[in-house]
Each structure stands twice: as structure tokens, then as C-alpha cells.
Ligand SMILES: Nc1ncnc2c1ncn2[C@@H]1O[C@H](COP(=O)(O)OP(=O)(O)OP(=O)(O)O)[C@@H](O)[C@H]1O
């Protein structure tokens with residue numbers, strides 16, 4: 001379970017570049033929930049995921065994972081509990097290491113270090129099976145360097161690695177956005193299979209409205225560093241892409257109305 005309370009994060013405070021990226025985000029994700037996060041560009045989705053995984057420390061608020069307060073934990077320490085896949089296929093894996101070596105590292109998440117990159121024999125055959133199940137023809141390329149694979153193959157492997165040892169929380173930040181439609185579909189299917197099979201508590205950011213309505217059992221919509229709307233249960237099941245698009249339209253309209261209103265107020269008070 002993930003519990004985020006009153007998170008605040010401002011980048012470059014006190015300068016002309018100041019950005020209030022998180023403005024009091026509160027969110028509760030029960031065990032096994034699959035939450036899809038949507039929102040306009042710059043609404044704070046990635047910042048929220050980065051805050052949870054510890055890329056930086058938040059200014060205030062708390063982050064609890066399975067009942068433990070991890071707000072001040074380092075990113076490394078949180079990585080034992082949190083698996084993540086980014087948009088960029090080039091992050092998340094070590095390009096000069098082979099598939100087998102990368103997965104050997106993933107298999108040791110949260111365990112003692114210093115065993116070297118060798119893969120135990122039993123793990124190797126499990127690995128081959130799971131990679132064959134990806135349907136990407138990678139099972140005979142365990143000794144290939146990750147850097148030689150396509151973006152889609154890398155994302156599928158990164159997902160496999162992030163979930164090899166069941167994480168308390170899986171964070172996916174537009175992990176199919178850089179892939180061609182067919183490959184994106186393949187990686188989404190894999191995501192669904194793994195998340196449902198292992199009942200992983202998951203936060204997935206996407207700009208795809210079909211993904212937002214068809215995946216997950218909860219939806220969170222962010223805007224300007226806040227959670228604007230949440231849908232779960234029947235409401236989430238009934239959502240259609242048009243509903244979300246009209247929500248976005250409402251938000252944009254409110255923003256447009258905001259600007260003249262602010263201008264009016266400024267003029268009244270000068
Ligand atoms: N490391 C950083 N340093 C400075 N500003 C940042 C940093 N990370 C994010 N921001 C700013 O915080 C705001 C929120 O950014 P964020 O990346 O969380 O948006 P997002 O919702 O993920 O958008 P997108 O859909 O475009 O990925 C933006 O104005 C962004 O420029």
C-alpha cells in the first residue's frame with residue numbers, strides 16, 4: 001500500500017525559474033490496486049513518481065510504503081521496494097551488460113550485494129522461459145548486450161526486471177510512449193499480464209486515453225500539481241475516452257478563464 005499525504009515540491013525556489021510542481025498531493029493506493037495517472041503536460045505526474053521513488057526529497061508531506069515512512073529514505077534504499085520503468089528505453093538497464101547479466105542483477109534486488117553478475121543455473125532456465133513468453137525471440141540472445149536490442153525489446157526486459165522480485169510498488173512513467181503502436185500494444189499486454197498475475201500495486205502514467213480507460217481499476221487525474229479527480233470501481237469501469245477528453249477540455253477552459261480573471265483582479269487592485 002502506498003500512502004502519499006500533502007506532498008509539496010518546488011523546483012528552484014525563490015528564483016525566476018521557480019516551479020511549484022506538487023501542491024499538496026494526497027493519494028492512497030491500496031494493495032494490489034492498478035492506478036492509471038493522467039494529466040496535461042507539466043501537471044506533476046513524473047514529479048509525483050520521482051518523489052515516491054526518491055529521485056529527490058520532497059519539501060513537505062509524507063510517503064508511506066506498506067506502513068513504513070520512507071519520506072527521507074534514499075533512492076537506493078527505496079529501490080529495494082520499488083520497481084520502475086521510464087519512457088526512455090535507454091534508462092533502466094545497463095547497455096553494455098548482457099540480458100542475462102541485467103536480469104541477474106534484477107533477481108538480486110533487496111538481497112546481499114557482491115555476488116557478481118553470474119546467473120545461477122536454476123534461475124537461467126526460469127529466465128529463458130519468461131523471456132520466451134515475451135514472444136520477442138530473445139530467449140536465444142541471453143548473451144547479447146542490452147544495447148543491441150530495439151526499444152520495445154528493452155522496455156519488455158526492463159519491465160521483466162522491475163518485477164522479477166515482486167516490488168511493493170511498480171511505477172510506470174509513459175513506458176510505451178516512445179514505441180511504435182504495435183510494440184506499444186505488446187508491452188501494454190505484458191504489463192497487464194504481469195500486474196494482474198502478481199497483483200502488483202501499480203501507478204502508471206499515460207497520455208493514451210484508450211489505455212487510461214481500458215487499464216487499471218482506478219484513475220487519477222492531475223492538474224497543476226494537484227489531484228483533480230479520482231475514479232474507482234463502477235465509475236472507472238464506465239469511463240470512456242470521450243469522458244476524459246471532455247474533462248481535459250473543462251480544465252483547459254477553466255485555465256483560459258483564469259488568466260483574464262487574474263488580469264481583472266490585478267487591475268482592480270493597482
Ligand atoms: N528536475 C526538475 N527541475 C526543474 N523543474 C522540474 C524538474 N522536474 C519537473 N520540473 C517541472 O515541474 C513541472 C511538472 O513536471 P512533470 O515532469 O512532473 O510533468 P508531467 O505531468 O510529467 O508532464 P509530461 O506529461 O509532459 O511528462 C513542470 O513545470 C516541469 O518543468
Ligand SMILES: [Mg+2]
Pocket residue numbers: 045046047
Ligand atoms: Mg512526465
